[in-house]
Amino acid sequence: MLEFTCLIPLFTGIIAMFMPARLGRIILLVTAVLHLQLTVLGWFGKVTPSLPGYFAAPPDGLLVLLVTSFIFLFISVYAVFYMRETEMASEPHYIGATLFFLASMSMVALADHLVVLWIAIEATTLMSAPLIFLTRSKSALEATWKYVLICSVGIALALLGCFFIVMAMASNHLDVGITFSSLGQVAEQLDPVWLKAGFIFLVIGYGTKMGLAPMHTWLPDAHSEAPSPASALLSGALLNCAFLGIYRSHQLLYQAGLGDFSSRILIGFGLLSMLVAAIFMYNQTGYKRLLAYSSIENMGVIAFGIGIGGLATYGAMLHLIHHSLIKSALFLSSGNILLGYGSKLINKTGNMAKLLPKTFALFMAGFAGISGFPPFGIFVSELLIIIGAFQQGNTISVTIFIFALILVFAGAARLVMRMCFGRNDEEILVPESYGRLLPPLGLLLSSVLLCVWLPDTLYEKILSAIATIGGGIHG
Amino acid sequence: MDTLFVSFVVILAGGVMALLLARRFNLMKLVTVAVMSCGCGIGLVKSLSLLLSQAPTAEKSWAWLHFFELTFKVDSIALFFLIPLFAVPPLALFYSLQYMADQQKRVRVAVNYFFFAILVASMALVVMAANMITFALAWEIMSLSSFFLVVFDYQVKANRQAGYLYFIFAQAGAMFLFAAFALLYSHTASFDFAAFASVPEKAKLLIFLIAFIGFGSKAGIFPLHIWLPKAHPAAPSHISAIMSGVMIKMGIYGIFRIYLLLDAATPIIGQVVLVTGMITGVLGVVYALAKQDIKQLLAYSSVENIGIILIGLGIGMVGVSEQNQAMAFFGFAGAMLHLFNHSIFKSLLFMGAGAVLHQAKTKNIDQLGGLMKRMPITGRTFLAGSVAISGLPPFCGFIGEFLIYYGAFHGINNQRFSFILAILAIVSLAVIGGLATACFTKVVGLAFLGEPRTEQAARATEAAWGMGLVMIVMAAACLVMGVVPEPFIRLAFAGIRDVGFTAGYDTQAFLAVVRQLSQAILIFLALLALVSLLRKVLYRGKEIGSGSTWGCGFTQPTVRMQYTGTSYAAEIIDFYRPFVPVRRLYSGISRIFPGKTTWETGVDDVAEINYMQRLIKPLLQFLNSLRWIQHGNIQLYIAYIIVAIIVLLLFL
Amino acid sequence: MESILSLCFAILIAPLLPAVIQKVKAFFAGKQGPPLLINYYTMIKLFRKGSVYSTSTSFVFRMGPVVGCVTSLMMLLFFPLAGIKPLFSFHGDVLILFYLMGLGRFFTILAALDTASPFEGMGAAREAFFSTLAEATVFGILILFFRITGSLSFAEFFSGRHVISLSSEHGALLLLVIVALYIVMLTENSRVPVDDPATHLELTMIHEVMILDHSGPDLALIELGAWFKLLFYSAFLSMLIEPFHLESALLNSLLFYAVVCFIYITIGMVESITARYKMNMVPKFVLTPFALVFFVTILTMELVK
Amino acid sequence: MIVLSDFLLSLTLLSVLLSLASNRLMALVKIMAFQGIVVSLIPLVLEQHQDLAMGSILMLQVMILIKGFLIPGFIYMALTKIKIKREIEPIIGYHASVFAGLFFILLSAFITDRLDISLPGGQVLLMITAITTLAAGLFLLMSRRKAITQVIGYLMMENGIYLFGTALAKETHTQYLVEFGVLLDLLVGIMVMGIVLHNINSTFDDVDTALLGQLKD
Structure with missing residues (x-):
């Protein structure tokens, strides 16, 4: 029955497409709440998937599902107020698309079958394309085009990867269902060469979606051109889903005893992503692009952490949760900034501390959080990743990791300070409103809360998720 | 120890x-x-009494995020660092009452106080932390809160x-700390x-070295x-006082703490x-001397004093590796005492500078x-x-x-390299x-x-009474600590009580020296009083004239001719x-009837220049040269994917 | 009792000795020179006068001479003149004494800057600079002495088990130290070739330009301080030079003051036969003793175990 | 049967080369329709699919319908509706493209040889065709300026992957999921792309991707 997390938004989405905007908003919020409820039920095992060959509820999937569902609720609340003030022409489209998007993401989180996962991830691309496209400006068009094309190419390659994994099974004359759970049980008998080839294609394919360099090229365009609530969803939820695909594949390789191979690739991609993000962050002109590159960097951090293994995987999982919370809060506040200044350019903003004091507080807090300052959770996760990396003896890579973190921080801090404290004598177009302030605040506070008190269930879920790739707090 | 936590709560509540x-x-x-x-007061009293009562080290810990623990422990070193940490902020706060007078900025001032409270509390936590997670946590909060304090006047670009x-x-x-901890x-x-x-x-x-x-x-x-x-x-000046007087000492604390914890045998650490x-x-x-901005000068002087403290610590460490107990003891004690002193007089000086800036x-x-006549209290305390x-x-x-010298002189009898180090x-x-x-x-x-060289300086008047009072208190403290x-x-000795190597060093002989030192200073003060009296007597009933300074032949020297x-x-x-x-900028003289020419000099920080030229510029150039990656051409974006696949397949 | 007598004598004789320098210089110039008691006359004259203070000055200007004089006096208080136990002495007194000298300098400089004069700052800057260099040399000497005697007190340098003396086993090293200390003395007391007390061009003066605005008793205090300081340095030197320790305190004192006199005469000779250095040469000159002392100290690594 | 399958595969290869050489959009669309049909037929003639289930046949028909008619038709409609120049305007010239195509065939033969996988009899050519089609699709994506040619390139790439899938995966494992997935993906993907294309055309008056290079750093 957990499949209803996909079906409910799908149906309500269809309905909302044909409803007036006012009703659509209610549908959006109701669906978000329902979805969260269902997710929580699934989380505690009250509801389980009913199509075992295709869907399953492993801990990693549930984790991603919960994060997605949680931030979706906040983003929906924000979106309702955001749309009221921007008078978005195609509001039903937005609501419909965002619900479809939620449906596809839920499907990713629950997918167990290789191809179902693949279909779901491709579906997220297609469902989120309208979201990016919503403003219909030239640049939005371009961003959408790049997004759809590059991701489709990437995902197509991932399909090839799926075939290779099937081949790994077929060439050794095994005959089990091609679900991650059943493959995992026979992992050691799979043909290693095909498995590795499959992993490469899966990493490239899903990595395109996740924004790992050098396949990240669409990401800054898409995330910056989408309306802010959509950007928040893309960054906070979608990237996790793509990551889940890579995570599952890595899991498979680990179970097959090829963990070293996949770890090295993940570490490489992680570091490359962080460095590439650093290149474009220090001299960025648009603040949404800045946040987008920051997402690339953070995905790099997660990939790095997973690749390192041991303690770092726990850090990576925490990083995933907190990055989603904080980054979506940042994108939401960037929506306020966009409304306030009417421009996405950093040069056109400035003096937020005076002009938009509350948004400033949120944005600054979010920046501090994303840079790894307590009381936000990224502090813990980055510390754990560094500790884990040293523990595993990856000295060189962790040196690059730290270097990249410093570089990214230095680049971003300059621009954030420019936005918050720089000179600006212009008037604010749309003043702040609580409807657009409370959701990001809520997201930030939840990150703080999770850093102060992590519920046992979450902790255990993370542990059981990372146990499958040899991670653990004592590893 | 619980009392200390109470004081944190009170401070944060403030x-x-x-x-x-x-x-x-x-x-x-x-x-x-x-x-x-009030919170600081509670903390101060408690930590003083703990330090002097030679209470055994107390420990307290809470579980955090399942497998971390937040552990706090106060040993004598921590307690010693807590004293200036709780003593200086109340003075700075009292000073700020009249220093932060701009009603327009009331929200910002409130936020400033908020972060001030966090800074003080987090510094105390840094000192008390007994595991690396706790330490890193407190350390980062400290950095973050002090950042917000620094950008209080954000309208100014500098x-x-x-x-x-x-x-x-x-x-x-x-990050370096994290790396050290991770290692x-x-x-x-x-x-x-x-x-x-x-x-x-x-x-x-x-x-x-990483730490x-x-x-x-x-x-x-x-x-x-x-x-x-x-x-x-x-x-703002009271913040500078805290940062310079207390916060940068946290770095010293860290160095000292990690040194003690590592308990390494290698002599290189001490030498470094x-x-x-x-x-x-x-x-x-030298840089302090070269700067014309009072606060900048004071900041460089803080660098200098950090140097002195490190010399003290270094002597102590060399003493430890040379098995020279006296050297180690006085080196550490001197570093501690100088650190304590510095937190007082540097805060005083920053507050004085703040008063000058304000007026x-x-x-x-x-x-x-000419401010001595216009701002007598600030001038005298400064x-x-x-x-x-x-x-x-x-x-x-x-x-x-004096203590550091004492320790260093005890190193004179060492052999070879550590002898040369002691000399140096x-x-x-x-x-x-x-x-x-x-x-x-130069400053005074x-x-x-x-x-006065400018109109502004000539118009300056004495700062508000509260600010003056704080400065008087601190100046008096400096004098008292010097004379008695x-x-x-003894406090500094108590502070290093828990340092293993020097524990049990007999201080009686030295304390006798200190008493004599104190006598010598008293003799000096007495002689000073005597000669002043003599001078008074000599001047009694005499005509005291007044006129302008002798300009060595210039009949009308102007204030601009001052050095x-x-x-x-x-x-x-x-x-x-x-x-x-x-750096010299000279516009030069050209033509027969030259126009206005300018001459400007300034001193740049050699470290800053080298960072810029050797590190930042090449790095940024390198990063810039890679910006073509995101060229906007979708065909090539797809090519990246292909290249990535091919490269990865090579690893197969 | 001995100590008090010795101190009083030193204080009394301090103004006399500089007149010796003037006599020597006059002799070299073929002149008769002022009477030996000239400085006492000057003192009395100055004490009788009043003062004119610049309107620019504050209390610091009046404090300068007092602090300067007292700090110099402190040196004599702690120094074993002629080997006689000083009034006060403790382990580590040299440190505080040299720092007190620093305090004196601090206030002299401030008093100079207080006048807002275009020239006095110049002297102040030079004073601050050269004395920093000289101070390094002095501490170098202290290191050496500590190495030899294990003590940090003037009194202990010249009494006890390991005595600093030309006749001891480290005598050879001491020769270099004497040269170094002599140069320090010339520097600290503003003598040729570092400074010329007789110069009349403000631009080239160091110490003298700093006290241009002082007059009357204030000036007298400054002069007194300068004489005490010179006496201290020559006493220090003569304790190093003169290796004898006679039984009788009186004889000892006689010998001691004879050597002091000799040092004053050499100062006069140096002033007569050398010209002062160009200002930019002075730092090099002042660094020479530091190099000497450092060299000697390194040598002790082998010699003193 | 072997002959038939080889014949179809050769036709596919031919269509690949033709598509690389074609300089007209219309022609390209037609070639793609042809290729779609041929590719869909291939599973039918492969050895291990001898005993066709009812489902497979149904799937096959849907496949042909979508790949051969629906999608090309959709693109054709888009082409006629939007005012674009009908030349392809390649970044890499036609002759070079054809040579590239030949090179891809050689390369894929080489790779297939090196892989030395135990393919069920006679599928060497299938592998070669699959890799060539995939590579040529990617090549079209990279070497053509018009957005619409990129869609076609994508289509071709999907054809290649589909061929791969039929070559590698056994029916029992995939259970139409591959076909289903590919079709759904293609259909919706192309639809979305088409809509975007349409909008690009109405916004920019052309679908040249040179116009789509404004977002960069």
Whole structure:
């Protein structure tokens, strides 16, 4: 029955497409709440998937599902107020698309079958394309085009990867269902060469979606051109889903005893992503692009952490949760900034501390959080990743990791300070409103809360998720 | 120990109250200052009594996020660091009552108080932390809150840049710390500080050096100091006082703590610390001499004093590795005492500078002058602070240096390299002392004495009474600590009680020396009084004339002809030329009837220049040269994917 | 009792000795020179006068001479003149004494800057600079002495088990130290070739230009302080030079003051036969003793175990 | 049967080369329709699919319908509706493209040889065709300026992957999921792309991707 997390938004989405905007908003919020409820039920095992060959509820999937569902609720609340003030022409489209998007993401989180996962991830691309496209400006068009094309190419390659994994099974004359759970049980008998080839294609394919360099090229365009609530969803939820695909594949390789191979690739991609993000962050002109590159960097951090293994995987999982919370809060506040200044350019903003004091507080807090300052959770996760990396003896890579973190921080801090404290004598177009302030605040506070008190269930879920790739707090 | 936590809660409550009462400006200030001072007072009393009662180290811990623990432990070192940490903030807060007078900025002031409270609390937590997670957590909160304090006056571009630079250094330093901790964890598999000693000897040096960079960037060792002379002038003066007086000492604390925890046998650690201290001390004071901005000068002087403290620590460490108990004991004790003294007189000086800035609207020495007559209290207390910071008796600065000298002289009888180090330490202390004298005679002589160089300076009046009162209290403290040093020296001794190697060192002989020292100072003061009396007698009933200064033949000397700070320092700076590059801008003279020409000099920080030229510029150029990656061409984006696949398939 | 007598004598004789220098210089110039008691006359004259203070000055200007004089006096208080136990002495007194000298300098400089004069700052800057260099040398000497005697007190340098003396086993090293200390003395007391007390061009003066605005008793205090300081340095030197320790305190004192006199005469000779250095040469000159002392100290690594 | 399958595969290869050489959009669309049909037929003639289930046949028909008619038709409609120049305007010239195509065939033969996988009899050519089609699709994506040619390139790439899938995966494992997935993906993907294309055309007056290079750093 957990499949209803996909079906409910799908149906309500269809309905909302044909409803007036006012009703659509209610549908959006109701669906978000329902979805969260269902997710929580699934989380505690009250509801389980009913199509075992295709869907399953492993801990990693549930984790991603919960994060997605949680931030979706906040983003929906924000979106309702955001749309009221921007008078978005195609509001039903937005609501419909965002619900479809939620449906596809839920499907990713629950997918167990290789191809179902693949279909779901491709579906997220297609469902989120309208979201990016919503403003219909030239640049939005371009961003959408790049997004759809590059991701489709990437995902197509991932399909090839799926075939290779099937081949790994077929060439050794095994005959089990091609679900991650059943493959995992026979992992050691799979043909290693095909498995590795499959992993490469899966990493490239899903990595395109996740924004790992050098396949990240669409990401800054898409995330910056989408309306802010959509950007928040893309960054906070979608990237996790793509990551889940890579995570599952890595899991498979680990179970097959090829963990070293996949770890090295993940570490490489992680570091490359962080460095590439650093290149474009220090001299960025648009603040949404800045946040987008920051997402690339953070995905790099997660990939790095997973690749390192041991303690770092726990850090990576925490990083995933907190990055989603904080980054979506940042994108939401960037929506306020966009409304306030009417421009996405950093040069056109400035003096937020005076002009938009509350948004400033949120944005600054979010920046501090994303840079790894307590009381936000990224502090813990980055510390754990560094500790884990040293523990595993990856000295060189962790040196690059730290270097990249410093570089990214230095680049971003300059621009954030420019936005918050720089000179600006212009008037604010749309003043702040609580409807657009409370959701990001809520997201930030939840990150703080999770850093102060992590519920046992979450902790255990993370542990059981990372146990499958040899991670653990004592590893 | 619970009392200490109570004091944190009170301090934080004060900070939150500031936010809540932000709309009622004066009430907010009063309440916040009162509550926070009360909290600091509780902490001060408690830590003093714990330190003096020789209570055994207490420990307390909470579970956090399932497998971490937040462990706090107070041993004598922690308690010693807690004393200035709780003693200085109330004074700074009291000062801020009248310093932060702008009603327009009331929200910002409230936020400032809020972060002030967090800063104080987090610093105390840093000191009390007993495992690396706790330490890192408190450390990062400290960095973050102090960043917000620095950017208080964000409208000024220089302040934003300063804040930025500080932010970078704080974060980069923290990264180094994390790396050091991670390395430790990889050897011990425990977050607990107590496990550090079990690290293999080979790894200890590396770990220490990494941590040294991390802590050093906070303390402001050369060449990681460049944020300091920018951030301190940017912050409001009472914040500068806290940052310079207390916060940068956290870096020292870290260095000392990790040294003790590692308990390494290698002598290199001590040598590195000592040599860094010497370089930091000498160059810090030379730069201080070269600067014309009072607060910048004071910031560089903080660098210098960090150098002196490090010399003390270094001597102690060399003493430990040489098995020279006296040397180790006095080195550590001297470092502790100097650190304590510095937190007092540097805060005093920053507050004085703040008063000057507040009243005369400029920090530039070359635009000040004659303030002693216009701001008598600020002037006199600043003079006291200057004497103290130059390390001259009868003020407290001398006492700390005396201990360090004492330790260093005990190292003279060592052999070979550590002998040479001891010599160098003594000589550099002497040179630092001489240069500090030059530096602070410059500030006092040019900013407070003579004639005002600008209209603003001439119009300056005495600062508000509260600010004056705080400065008087601190100046008096400097004098008392200088004249009756024994209790404070005992305090420093108590502070290093828990240092294993020096424990049990017999201090009676030295305390006798201290009493005699105190006598000597009293004799000096008595003679001073006597000669002053004699002078009074000699002048009695005589005609005291007054006129203008003799201009050596100039009949109408103007105030612009006074010696300036730049010229005062020029010769000494010139002597240190390779390390202190002087920038000269001269428009030159052309044509037969030349127009207006300009001549400008300034001193750039050699570390800053090198960072810019050797590190930042090439790095940015390199990054820029890679920007083509995101060229917008979708065909090539797809090519990237293909290339990535091909490269990966090669690994197959 | 001995100590008090010795101190009083030193204080009394301090103004006399500089007149010796003037006599020597006059002799070299073929002149008769002022009477030996000239400085006492000057003192009395100055004490009788009043003062004119610049309107620019503050209390610091009046404090300068007092502090300067007292700090110099402190040196004599702690120094074993002619080997006689000083009034006060403790382990570590040299440190505080030299720092007190620093305090005196601090206030002299401030008093100079207080006048807002275009020239006095110049002298102040030079004073601050050269004395920093000289201070390094002094501490170098202290290190050496500590190495030899294990003590940090003037009194202990010249009494006890390891005495600093030309006749001891480290005598050879001491020769270099004497040269170094002599140069320090010339520097610290503003003598040729570092400074010329007789010069009349403000631009080239160091110490004298700093006290241009002082007059009357204030000036007298400054002069007194300068004489005490010179006496201290020559006493220090003569304790190093003169290796004898006679039984009788009186004889000892006679010998001691004879050597002191001799040092004053050499100062006069140096002033007569050398010209002062160009200002930019001075730092090099002042660094020479530091190099000497450092060299000697390194040598002790082998010699003193 | 072997002959038939080889014949179809050769036709596919031919269509690949033709598509690389074609300089007219219309022609290209027709070639793609042809290729779609041929590719869909291939599973039918492969050895291990001898005993066709009812489902497979149904799937096959849907496949042909979509790949051969629906999608090309859709693109054709888009082409006629939007005012674009009908030349392809390649970045890499036609001759070079054809040579590239030949090179791809050689390369894929080489790779297939090196892989030395135990393919069920006679599928060497299938592998070669699959890799060539995939590579040529990617090549079209990279070497053509018009957005619409990129869609076609994508289509071709999907054809290649589909061929791969039929070559590698056994029916029992995939259970139409591959076909279903590919079709759904293609259909919706092309629809979305088409809509975007349409909008690009109405916004920019052309679908040249040179116009789509504004977002960069």
